[in-house]
Amino acid sequence: MRLRNKPWAKDKLEQNPQYVIQDPAACRGKWSEVFDNQQPLHIEIGTGKGQFITGMAKANPNINYIGIEMQESVIVSALDLLIEEQLPNCKLLNSDAADLREFFSNGEVGRVYLNFSDPWPKTRHEKRRLTFKSFLDVYAEVLPEDGEIHFKTDNQGLFEYSLVSFSEYGLTLKYVSLDLHKSEFEGNIMTEYEEKFSSKGNRIYRCEVGYPARK
Template sequence: MRFRNKPWAKDKIEQYPQYIVPNPEQCRGKWKEAFERVQPLHIEVGTGKGRFITEMAKANPDINYIGIELFQSVIVAALDRLIEAELPNLKLLNVNASDLGKYFAKNDVDRVYLNFSDPWPKTRHEKRRLTYKDFLKLYEDILVDGGEIHFKTDNQGLFEYSLKSFSQYGLLLTFISLDLHKSDFEGNIMTEYEQKFSEKGNRIYRSEVKYQNEK
């Protein structure tokens, strides 16, 4: 996916270290100290423009959140939302998801959100999918025992692949919806892509899976 380059993005990110953590590796194993209050930590891998993570932080002040986004030209939109909202329970990281282990230790995270991740449909790109087994291991290494992944997509192929990947890894499926917006699920907060795709009539798929301690 291509994004319009914003050459000023890097400078803006550096101006707000209170919102986009400049040296997240220094917080590894100590994220509780990075927030005003000690409470559960949920992260979104691929936070995009930040609508979901910002609204989640507003709705749940008793949970700390971190939005992770690789592209500087995208994360500045999430930064703008955070500057406006001034949420003490939300921070952003401008890092690569494949390096999560550098920034988080075991038991740092209680839940991982994967929302409308790039489906990487070609077989040769399977290892790039955020629900590939190597990523599932990354999440397991930073989550508490019994930690959860909450996953949403409009891509049926990715959803089917992910359910199979979750199962083969030994994760426990605790929730599934094949048409989220026509279900009785309460409290759904949409991402930018979710609104765009649902307005086009696309079905939204959602699942929740849990790591089993005795895996």
């Protein structure tokens, strides 16, 4: 999908440091100070326009949330939602997920959300998939022993690939749904893509996985 350029987006992100963290590396190990509380911290990688992360923050005020998105022209829409909702337990990072270890210390993040990630269907692009083993290594460092990854997609191929990737890595499958919207799962917060795809009759896949105990 071609993104509409928003040349003003960068300035707007910089003008709202109360929501968009300008130097996340300086916050490493200090996120409880940033939020001024001791609440659990959950992050979404590829937060898009922010419907999911702001919805989760609104529904769970006892949890801190950070939405991470590389595209300035996309994350600025998430900023608009935060300004409108004024959620004190939600922040944004205009950053690359590959840099997570620079932003979070070991075990600082309780849960990672991966929602409708780019499937990168070509085999030569496998390493770019957010469920590839190198990314699982990164998540392992920022998550505690009981940390979890919650994954949603409408792409069957990516879901099957991810289940295999999780299994080969040694992760524990805690929940799986092959048709989320026809399941008994409660409390689902939809993303923009989820609303779009499900309205067309696309099946939504979801799973929760946990890391094994470390030796």
